[in-house]
Amino acid sequence: MTKPVPYTWPRIDERLRQAVDRQLDRSLSDRDASGVIGEFEREFARFVGSRYAIAYSSGTSALHAMCVAAGLGEGDEVIAPAYTFFATATPFAYEGVKVVFADADGWGNLDPAALPALLTDRTRAVIVTHMWGNPCDMTAIAAFCRANDLMLLEDCSHAHFADWNGQHVGTFGAMAVFSTNQKAITTGEGGLLVTDDDQLRELALLHGHYNKRSFQEIDPDVPHYRYALTGMGLKSRMTTLSAAIGLDQLAKADDIEQRRRTVLGRFAAALDGNPVVSLADVDPQHGSNGLYVLGLRFHRKAATVTAQEFTERLTRRGTEFDMPGSTTVIANEPLFHRTGRAMPWTVVPEIAAAAFPGAQKFIDSFIKAPLFGYAGDEQAVAHHLDTLVTLSEDVAR
Numbered sequence: 422m423t424k425p426v427p428y429t430w431p432r433i434d435e436r437l438r439q440a441v442d443r444q445l446d447r448s449l450s451d452r453d454a455s456g457v458i459g460e461f462e463r464e465f466a467r468f469v470g471s472r473y474a475i476a477y478s479s480g481t482s483a484l485h486a487m488c489v490a491a492g493l494g495e496g497d498e499v500i501a502p503a504y505t506f507f508a509t510a511t512p513f514a515y516e517g518v519k520v521v522f523a524d525a526d527g528w529g530n531l532d533p534a535a536l537p538a539l540l541t542d543r544t545r546a547v548i549v550t551h552m553w554g555n556p557c558d559m560t561a562i563a564a565f566c567r568a569n570d571l572m573l574l575e576d577c578s579h580a581h582f583a584d585w586n587g588q589h590v591g592t593f594g595a596m597a598v599f600s601t602n603q604k605a606i607t608t609g610e611g612g613l614l615v616t617d618d619d620q621l622r623e624l625a626l627l628h629g630h631y632n633k634r635s636f637q638e639i640d641p642d643v644p645h646y647r648y649a650l651t652g653m654g655l656k657s658r659m660t661t662l663s664a665a666i667g668l669d670q671l672a673k674a675d676d677i678e679q680r681r682r683t684v685l686g687r688f689a690a691a692l693d694g695n696p697v698v699s700l701a702d703v704d705p706q707h708g709s710n711g712l713y714v715l716g717l718r719f720h721r722k723a724a725t726v727t728a729q730e731f732t733e734r735l736t737r738r739g740t741e742f743d744m745p746g747s748t749t750v751i752a753n754e755p756l757f758h759r760t761g762r763a764m765p766w767t768v769v770p771e772i773a774a775a776a777f778p779g780a781q782k783f784i785d786s787f788i789k790a791p792l793f794g795y796a797g798d799e800q801a802v803a804h805h806l807d808t809l810v811t812l813s814e815d816v817a818r
Contacts, residue, residue: 425801428741428791431607437669444665451661453634461664462613464671468606469591469599471615473622476659476667477629480578480600480612485512486628487596487614489653490621491546491572493518495761498543499574502531503752504780505550509576510751517762519543522752525780528703529553529787532779533561546572551580551590553789554711555703559585559593566594578612580711581605582678583703590711591615596625601663605677605712605792606670608663629657681712681794684802688715691806696723697731697813701787717742717788717809724816731816732788738808742790750780 431437444457451458458476466474477483493499495517501510503522510520521539526532529552536547547566549557566573573594577583581604583590591597596616601608614625623639631652639646670677689700701716703709719728726734728744735742751757758770793802 425739425804428793428801430603430791431666431670432795437666440665440669441662444661448661451658451664452632453637457661457664457668458659461608461659461667461671464668465599465606465613466615468671468674469597469615470589471592471597472617474613474615475622475625475630476664477612477614478657478659479610480576480598480602481508481512482629482657483598483600483612483614484508484576485515486625486657487574487598488512488516488518489628490596490614490624491574492624493545496543497545498541500531500536500539500544500547502548502550502552502780503750503777504529504748504783505552505576505751506578506748507751507754507756508578509548509550511756513548514756514759515762520757522757522775522777524777525552525783526558527779527783528555528557528701529780529783530555530557531562533558533565535779536562536565540569544569544571546574548574548576550576550578551583551711553701553716553787554579554583554713555701555716556580556583556585556590556708556711558707559588559590563593577711578602578604579713581713582681583709583711585708592617596621601667605681606667606674608659608667608670611659611663611667627652629653629655631656677794678712680796680798681792682710684792684794684798685710685712685715687802688806688809691810692717695810695813696720697817698788698809712792712794714789715792715805717790719786719788721786723818725818726816728786728788731812734812734816735788735808738812740790740805740808742788742805742809744788745784749784750777752777 462474498519498521499513500521504525523531523535531549575594575597577591577597578600580590599613601611616622635649699718701718753774755769758772
């Protein structure tokens with residue numbers, strides 16, 4: 422069999438090329454929401470089911486805006502997942518917020534059972550990440566936040582197509598952020614903040630947007646309108662070409678979802694009863710996967726090799742399976758142990774390393790691969806699936 426073409430996203434078709442070409446003639450820089458950036462924001466808000474969306478240069482920038490719009494700063498605490506991509510928590514630490522880390526459940530998500538022990542009189546918010554596209558238990562987490570008057574925030578960077586009990590992720594809390602880097606809906610690089618709240622929207626807009634747009638969209642009668650000219654001092658708005666790519670992707674969203682769910686279903690059927698590896702997918706009675714990656718759970722006791730050895734063998738056979746590297750337990754990074762914003766960056770704090778057994782258990786067993794889902798991907802899907810099943814048989818006890 423010929424080695425499949427490596428996974429690339431988005432698929433560059435003629436329709437996407439034309440969308441970018443049209444935008445080149447239209448505008449390379451939008452100063453307000455009257456052009457393609459505003460169009461993309463409105464379409465993305467409809468896609469999620471939120472009133473508002475604001476586009477940023479990255480998901481990290483959008484998370485930073487979320488932190489500031491929430492009013493969080495030094496002296497406040499936010500509970501965050503110990504296992505996540507670091508950008509979920511780094512903007513909070515940058516602003517001097519103390520990040521308190523919660524262990525992971527069996528899906529790699531923030532474990533609701535860990536929350537009560539982490540609550541203090543300084544806790545102001547909880548932020549969750551729907552890891553690898555699997556939605557968190559939003560029923561339990563939202564109930565905890567309501568009971569303790571905490572702001573609920575969502576990092577939906579992995580979970581564009583996910584829902585929990587029929588409700589789209591990103592609509593459970595006060596604000597949510599979606600990365601549009603190389604995700605199921607992509608702009609090449611970028612991110613969006615979504616919210617239903619007028620004041621949070623205006624404050625988030627001031628963080629990275631300014632002048633014309635802020636004058637147009639912020640209520641002149643509110644105190645923070647006085648910041649319209651300068652914003653909060655930063656610029657992090659999305660480029661028009663990125664927004665044009667995003668609009669193209671949203672127009673294809675139904676097709677993207679259908680193709681990726683079909684591929685996910687093929688793996689689920691083929692791995693049913695496989696003792697070595699199973700699909701790491703949310704219980705369909707509660708939610709649906711966000712379709713970012715193909716996530717697998719390796720069962721060490723059923724195999725003659727470790728998960729790392731298994732993954733290396735898959736790689737040598739021309740597949741793109743891997744065990745995540747940069748997405749890991751972030752709680753012991755020095756950034757989260759600084760004493761405040763004024764601490765010199767030439768000083769690195771000493772750290773008493775903390776253990777997170779739930780997160781480590783998930784990490785030790787999790788393997789992922791690209792979730793192919795475009796016309797012409799059949800050879801790649803078949804190669805990955807056949808290789809996975811064959812190798813599972815080879816290493817089964």
